[in-house]
Amino acid sequence: MANIDYLIIGQGLAGSILGYKLHAQGATVKIIDNRNKSSSSAIAAGLIDPITGKRFALSWKIDTLRPYADDFYRDLERTFKMQFLHHKMSLRLFKSDEEIALYEQKKEEDGFKKYLHKFIPADPECLHFQNPFGGVQINHTSYLNIPLFLYTLRKYFERENLIVSTKCEQKDLQITSECVKWKSIEAKKIIFCDGFKASQNPYFKWLPWRHAKGEILTLDIPKMPRDRILHANGHWLLPTKEGSFKFGANYHWDTLDNIPTETERTELENALSEFIKHPFKVIDHQAGVRPILVDTKPVIGSHPQLSHVMILNGLSSKGVLLAPFIAEQFVQHLINETPIDPEIDIRRFSFANQGIQP
Numbered sequence: 149m150a151n152i153d154y155l156i157i158g159q160g161l162a163g164s165i166l167g168y169k170l171h172a173q174g175a176t177v178k179i180i181d182n183r184n185k186s187s188s189s190a191i192a193a194g195l196i197d198p199i200t201g202k203r204f205a206l207s208w209k210i211d212t213l214r215p216y217a218d219d220f221y222r223d224l225e226r227t228f229k230m231q232f233l234h235h236k237m238s239l240r241l242f243k244s245d246e247e248i249a250l251y252e253q254k255k256e257e258d259g260f261k262k263y264l265h266k267f268i269p270a271d272p273e274c275l276h277f278q279n280p281f282g283g284v285q286i287n288h289t290s291y292l293n294i295p296l297f298l299y300t301l302r303k304y305f306e307r308e309n310l311i312v313s314t315k316c317e318q319k320d321l322q323i324t325s326e327c328v329k330w331k332s333i334e335a336k337k338i339i340f341c342d343g344f345k346a347s348q349n350p351y352f353k354w355l356p357w358r359h360a361k362g363e364i365l366t367l368d369i370p371k372m373p374r375d376r377i378l379h380a381n382g383h384w385l386l387p388t389k390e391g392s393f394k395f396g397a398n399y400h401w402d403t404l405d406n407i408p409t410e411t412e413r414t415e416l417e418n419a420l421s422e423f424i425k426h427p428f429k430v431i432d433h434q435a436g437v438r439p440i441l442v443d444t445k446p447v448i449g450s451h452p453q454l455s456h457v458m459i460l461n462g463l464s465s466k467g468v469l470l471a472p473f474i475a476e477q478f479v480q481h482l483i484n485e486t487p488i489d490p491e492i493d494i495r496r497f498s499f500a501n502q503g504i505q506p
């Protein structure tokens with residue numbers, strides 16, 4: 149007989165928000181997390197950007213997800229009497245006349261108007277950064293202080309006796325057709341929120357993962373203004389609440405570990421030197437792996453043969469924006485049996501002929 153409803157593996161953004169929401173609904177929950185200081189959530193900058201990439205793409209479902217995320221984080225701020233989410237204007241600098249032409253085209257398209265705020269003319273005399281082509285001010289950008297957010301939730305989970313700090317080893321997991329057992333805990337369902345480790349997880353490694361490693365610098369730049377987030381040449385520079393700056397991040401698909409490399413540090417430092425006009429000092433350098441599926445959409449649902457073995461993952465490079473809404477969809481499915489949006493349902497991927505023997 150199960151003694152809890154849900155066993156959740158992982159306390160990154162996915163596991164934290166899902167665990168919090170399920171507990172708030174009255175479900176009995178236990179989270180197991182191995183406190184990895186280089187998890188994707190632990191090192192991410194925490195940005196919410198409505199417009200991303202070279203092609204000025206609107207983030208998926210942005211008009212629904214952004215207000216939902218805002219309300220969710222604000223609600224938790226009131227509960228815990230802390231500030232997690234910071235709104236900050238962004239300036240995206242153009243790098244060519246072609247990019248200006250693309251902006252001119254996009255600003256006329258539906259959906260873009262409320263985000264593309266104002267054209268800022270070129271300013272070769274700018275004291276702080278290179279601005280040969282001008283840029284566009286972007287509305288509704290923000291960042292989440294993820295370390296504070298995760299720490300606050302961890303403390304809450306500890307107070308409520310909802311978390312165990314250890315690694316969940318496969319040898320300690322027993323999964324029968326009835327329920328799940330981990331040490332003395334028996335659960336009706338197990339939900340893996342294990343980030344990029346899902347591709348080593350026997351139940352979900354068959355999914356078409358395309359994780360991307362990223363590296364990020366924390367900097368001291370005393371003379372740099374702190375009034376906005378700057379985007380240039382595919383990089384961003386974020387002034388944080390703590391007085392430092394974060395600069396990143398690159399994408400690599402070959403070596404998937406969280407070890408910072410000298411090559412990437414040099415590349416990031418060179419990119420920053422080309423872009424800002426002030427000296428900077430590197431205070432920290434971190435690496436992590438973004439959990440991404442080939443179609444870049446999140447995934448929720450059950451293992452095709454084991455309905456009580458479940459997953460919430462694939463938050464890609466947008467965990468802060470996606471996690472609250474996706475976790476809510478999952479909670480509604482679990483508690484009220486609401487159908488899952490086909491775009492994020494695990495059943496969009498074929499399991500045929502995987503020959504999985506967990």
Ligand SMILES: Cc1cc2nc3c(=O)[nH]c(=O)nc-3n(C[C@H](O)[C@H](O)[C@H](O)COP(=O)(O)OP(=O)(O)OC[C@H]3O[C@@H](n4cnc5c(N)ncnc54)[C@H](O)[C@@H]3O)c2cc1C
Pocket residue numbers: 157158159160161162163180181182183184187188189190191192193194195196314315316317341342343344345361362363364396397435436437438439460461462463464465466467468469
């Ligand atoms: C360089 C970089 C910059 C980024 N910048 C941003 C950004 O600005 N904005 C944004 O929204 N997103 C950003 N992201 C992406 C963001 O980090 C992810 O979308 C999100 O954090 C993924 O959360 P998750 O909970 O799914 O996975 P994770 O954060 O990886 O969490 C998984 C957790 O599970 C634990 N775990 C795994 N296996 C086990 C096990 N067997 N037993 C116990 N515990 C286990 C891990 O230790 C970890 O704590 C960035 C990522 C990187 C790498």
